[in-house]
Amino acid sequence: MHNRFSQLLLPFYQPVMGPAGTPVYFEALMRTYAASETRDLHRRLLEVAEEAGFIDEIDCVIAQQALAAAVEAGVAVGLNVSAFTIQNALEDFLGVLKRRASGQPLVVELTETLQPDRSDLMHRFVEEARSIGAQIAIDDYGDGHFEAADIGFLAPDFVKLAMARVKNLSCSSGRQWLGDAVALANGVGADIVAEGVEDEATRALLSSMGVRLFQGHLWGLPSHLLPRAKDPPDWPTAARAGVRRGYVATPLS
Ligand code: G
Ligand code: MN
Secondary structure, rough: OOOHHHOOEEEEEEEEEEOOOOEEEEOOOOEEEOOOOOHHHHHHHHHHHHHHOOOOHHHHHHHHHOOOOHHHHHHOEEEOOOOHHHHOHHHHHHHHHHOOOOOEEEEEEEOOOOOOOHHHHHHHHHHHHHHHHEEEEEEOOOOOOHHHHHHHOOOOEEEEEOHHHOOOOOOOHHHHHHHHHHHHHHHHHOOEEEEEOOOOOHHHHHHOOOOOEEEEEHHOOEEEOOOOOOOOOOOOHHHHHHHOOOOOOOOOO
C-alpha cells in the first residue's frame, strides 16, 4: 500500500505495559515527518482526515509500515482503524493485514463507532480480523464514541480507557465510573488498558482497582524506534533518550 502519505507519515510506537513491567504490544501512532512530538500537527491532521474522508489512506499506510516493522522486530503491534475506513475501505485495510498476518501477533484498535446502520460492516471486519489471528481493542472508551453496549456487542479482547477518564480519579464519581468499566470488561473477558498514565501514583491506584495493563508517558514518549524482541529490558529509557536527543526519523519499511 503506497500513496502520497507514504512519504509524509510514519508510525511512532507506544508500548502497552503488562503487570510484569514488560510490553504486551506496541501501538503504532500516526506521526508526521514535518513536526515533533510536542506539536499537535498529527492530532489536527487526524481530525481533518476523519472529517474530510481520507483517513482510510492514512490508516492503511501506517498499518502497512508498522506491520512490516513488527514482523522484522519480532514483536506484537497494535494498529488503529477508524470507523470511516471500515465503512469505506474495508477490503484495502484487510488486504494490508492479510499480506502480513501469518503468525504475526496483532491487535486492531477500533477508534470510533460506525454509523448505527452499518454495524454489519463492523461485524464483518471483526470476524475477518479475528480469522487471521488479530485481537480486537475498543479504543478511547469513556470519551464519546463507544458505549457500554458496544463492549457486550463486540466482546473485544481489550478495552482501552480514555486518558480523560484516567485523569479523573481524584473524585469519587470518577473512581466509580472506572470501577464499573473494569467490571464490564471483566464480564466479557476483556483486558482493561488504562491510557495516558503519566505518574506512578496513578498507576498504583489503577492497579489497586484491578487494571493490569497501562500505556502512557510514565514509560517514555512514543518513539519511531520499535524495539526488537531480543533488546535489553531497559529499552524505554533508551527510546526516551533517543527522542530527547532529537533523532531524525527514517522510514522503517
Ligand atoms: O489511539 P489514541 O486515540 O488512544 O491516541 C492516543 C494519543 O494520546 C497519542 O497521540 C499519544 O501520543 C497520546 N498519549 C499517549 N499517552 C499519553 C500520555 O501519557 N500523556 C499525554 N498527554 N498524551 C499521551
Ligand atoms: Mn489507539
